[in-house]
Amino acid sequence: DVKVTQSSRYLVKRTGEKVFLECVQDMDHENMFWYRQDPGLGLRLIYFSYDVKMKEKGDIPEGYSVSREKKERFSLILESASTNQTSMYLCASTGRTGWLNEQYFGPGTRLTVT
Amino acid sequence: DAKTTQPTSMDCAEGRAANLPCNHSTISGNEYVYWYRQIHSQGPQYIIHGLKNNETNEMASLIITEDRKSSTLILPHATLRDTAVYYCIVRVARVNDYKLSFGAGTTVTVRA
Numbered sequence: 001d002v003k004v005t006q007s008s009r010y011l012v013k014r015t016g017e018k019v020f021l022e023c024v025q026d027m028d029h030e031n032m033f034w035y036r037q038d039p040g041l042g043l044r045l046i047y048f049s050y051d052v053k054m055k056e057k058g059d060i061p062e063g064y065s066v067s068r069e070k071k072e073r074f075s076l077i078l079e080s081a082s083t084n085q086t087s088m089y090l091c092a093s094t095g096r097t098g099w100l101n102e103q104y105f106g107p108g109t110r111l112t113v114t
Numbered sequence: 115d116a117k118t119t120q121p122t123s124m125d126c127a128e129g130r131a132a133n134l135p136c137n138h139s140t141i142s143g144n145e146y147v148y149w150y151r152q153i154h155s156q157g158p159q160y161i162i163h164g165l166k167n168n169e170t171n172e173m174a175s176l177i178i179t180e181d182r183k184s185s186t187l188i189l190p191h192a193t194l195r196d197t198a199v200y201y202c203i204v205r206v207a208r209v210n211d212y213k214l215s216f217g218a219g220t221t222v223t224v225r226a
Contacts, residue, residue: 004157031212043158043216050210090157094212103214105157
């Protein structure tokens with residue numbers, strides 16, 4: 001079974017803090033993704049990575065950065081957290097032909113910025 | 115990618131089949147139909163996908179009409195654990211295009 005794990009289920013941070021969200025997958029997948037999910041807006045892609053040290057911007061990259069130093073790990077960084085970044089953050093991964101097949105999602109991190 | 119229309123919510127009795135409709139009247143020839151679901155407070159879970167033929171796996175069956183303008187996801191024997199939001203997504207399967215766009219979905223409640 002594919003497993004995608006995220007470092008925290010719930011996180012509360014203050015405005016201006018630097019926030020790290022970590023994601024690890026155990027299926028040797030090439031591609032990893034960070035999404036955020038908000039009521040009424042659905043799932044929106046923030047960044048994705050198709051290989052170690054490679055990254056591509058998604059639809060809403062502003063205010064975020066990512067890091068992929070190892071194949072199994074993909075980190076999302078909020079450089080200076082703001083209240084409009086309060087959201088559910090979802091990590092996903094997929095293999096080389098994942099553009100055709102399924103993406104596997106982690107359980108999500110519910111981040112609250114106060 | 116083509117737009118999809120799903121009912122906002124539906125109820126289903128435990129042990130009965132749940133039939134979830136999805137309209138995608140603007141679908142083009144190279145677009146696939148995907149279904150995911152999201153149980154409360156969890157990440158989305160892939161269910162099934164298809165192009166034009168009907169598909170079946172251990173979770174569900176996907177029936178696509180001949181004109182491909184609509185499809186139905188069938189959960190053959192719904193259980194309480196199938197209570198979730200179900201998303202129908204239509205997208206082109208393009209090499210290196212991984213974007214998934216989830217709409218509002220259908221909230222399915224399975225009742226004992």
